[in-house]
Amino acid sequence: MKKVDKEFSLQPVPQSNRRGFWKMLAVMMGLTFFSASMLSGGELGMGLTFTQFILVVLAGNLILGLYTGALAYIASKTGLSTHLLARYAFGEKGSYLPSFLLAATQVGWFGVGAAMFAVPVHAVTGINEYTLVILSGLLMTATAFFGMKALTVLSLIAVPAIAILGSFSAMNATETAGGLQALMDYQPIEAMGIAAALTVCIGSFVSAGTLTPDFARFAKTKRTAVSTTIIAFFIGNSLMFLFGAIGTFAFGLSDISEVMFMQGLIIPAIIVLGLNIWTTNDNALYASGLGFSNITKISKDKVVIFNGIVGTIMAMWLYNNFMGFLTILGSTLPSVGAIILADYFILKKGSYVPFEMMKFKVINWIAVCSWVGGVLVAQLVPGIPPINGIIGTAVIYVAVTKAIEKISEITQVNQKEKGELVNDH
Template sequence: MKKMDSEFALTAVPKTHRNGFWKMLVVMLGLTFFSASMWSGGTLGQGLSFMQFMTIVMAGNLILGAYTGSLAYIAAKTGLSTHLLARYAFGEKGSYLSSLLLSFTQIGWFGVGAAMFAVPVHKATGIDTYVLIGIAGILMTATAFFGMKALAIISFIAVPLITVLGGFSVFQAIDMLGGMGELLTYQPKEAIGLAAALTICIGSFISAGTLTPDFTRFARTKRSAVITTLIAFFIGNTLMFIFGAVGSIATGQSDISEVMFIQGLIIPAVIVLGLNIWTTNDNALYASGLGLSNITKLPKNKVVIFNGIIGTLAAMWLYNNFVDWLTILGSALPSIGAIIMADFFILHRGNYAKLEDACFKSVNWVALFAWAAGVAIANLVPGIPPINALIGSAIIHVIGTKIVNQFTEKDVVMKQLEKVGH
């Protein structure tokens, strides 16, 4: 008898394998306890007053919550990952583009994350950087190999520890500033524009947020999927930004590990940095495995090992050469989520046929055009690039699909009339 794929890389997650509210909350908090959010928080802390900072973070998380919450709803209703959902909008082979983009960026960030852990820890301890990368890569690949159960365990350990240690660092930073009053009246030396600040806040997570369905498809109910996602953003992501910002205001450093080193918290810094990157990298590797499984049809666990090896071996090269390119690639991901949402909620009115019953196009060129247009709009149209991409690609996909369908229907009617005439 063929062994069941416990991660359901190529099928919908059945109701019998769904998880309850608390397990999903821990997993989603682990997803939002994201290293880049702390660094982004540090950048915002250097360029905004604290009240401006909190306003931007709340507004950014509201937008991110709406985006990821919508994707969470779709995933919980269908039981499908981002990559399988993409088949409905992009076509079966058309979905390979989104899977390649998503997988490639996540493997890249896995390698960057391993190096981001190793470099500061090497400075603090003297342990060889490549040894640290190897250890981190092996451990992170191992937990990603075991799937959702391991992700839940790592998150269960990491989330409370990061919260406690990050909170302690914030209290230390407030004391360094001279009290809460000094924090609340802080004014930056060089201000960041509010639109640019909102772009940083949203852009730091929206590409990873596109992968929300990979995790929320395991939610027992749609309500649970949406609520746990929203809580994760308004608590988890907000905390990450605060940890980065307050330390940055007090020390002038945007990197949380550098902040904690200055505070004399070397061991807590290593723990926070390690656990934060571990939860981030585990989710990245897990999602990349699902993406390449969609293309190769190989089991997710085998693909995860391959991806982990590649990411680990290339970690320092990725760290030194690839971050800017990964950021550019990340800007191409929000359009994928927007097209899936528009396709599900507007064109299919909230209902997809079951995966095994669906008849997919090979390639839906309208969706691919909408994706390319969304990327162009993000980079060329003034405003907030991630929001431009979301709105632009969704509108083009809906309008383009309706126009094509009208021409197709007219063509079918004309052919039927020709048959009748003969």
């Protein structure tokens, strides 16, 4: 008997396997409970007044919410992952480029995440770092193997636990720093510009946000997909930024788990740190499995096990040597999302041929070149790089596609006219 792929790695998710609002909200909140956002929150907290911080975080998460919400809409309507959606714009083999970039980045961050759990826990407990890496890596791989059901259960446990314990710690830290009034009165020693602050806020999650369709495709309705995604960014991501800012202000530490260690809350700190990284790493490993499955046509389950083992083995090396490169690699991902959005909403006017009936190009070189152009725009044009990259990529892709279509139409008309002239003679 042929085994059924319950994660629908290479096909649309049928309506019978979709999930309602609360389960989808838990998964999307788990995605946005991201340790790196706390580090970014700490960076913003040091360079902005508290009022500026709140405004920047709300504005940044609004932009992230619009970007990821639009991707969630497409995913829910089509039932397709980021990688299968990429086939429409990039072509079947052309989609291997975004799939490889997305999947390789997520395997890298999975390894870094395992080390980010092991290093501080080793510091306070004395347990060997490599033992912690292996145990956490294997446990995270096991839950990612079981797919969306396991992600949902994990998120339903992790999200409230992180929110409650983290908020308790943040309130204590606020009191230690002199209360809410002290936060409101804070003046940064070196002020950060608003454009730079928005770059930090948006850039911290825009790459992972490009993977939103991998999860939102399971939403029962488009409204559920979009609303849960936007709510997750406004609550989940904003909370992570707030934890980071308060921790930095009170103790000079942006990670809420490190703040809890300082407060003597050892067990709660390990729980918060573990659950936070666990939800992030499970989502990363799940998404990487879908990406490499698109390339290899091997089922997601088998790819997840392989990726988890690789990420676990390389965890400490990635943590010590590779984080900068992963950040650079991640900066190339928003252009992928921009091309998917532009292709669906502008060129295809909000409607794709059903996946099973679609005959894909092998490679759409316009999309590949537009991706390169968009990455260059993000790096070279002044302003806010993530926004520059998304808008620049979309403009290039649409403009070049329409220009080539126009040239093709003119050529066909000219050839037809020449043929008619020859026939007349």
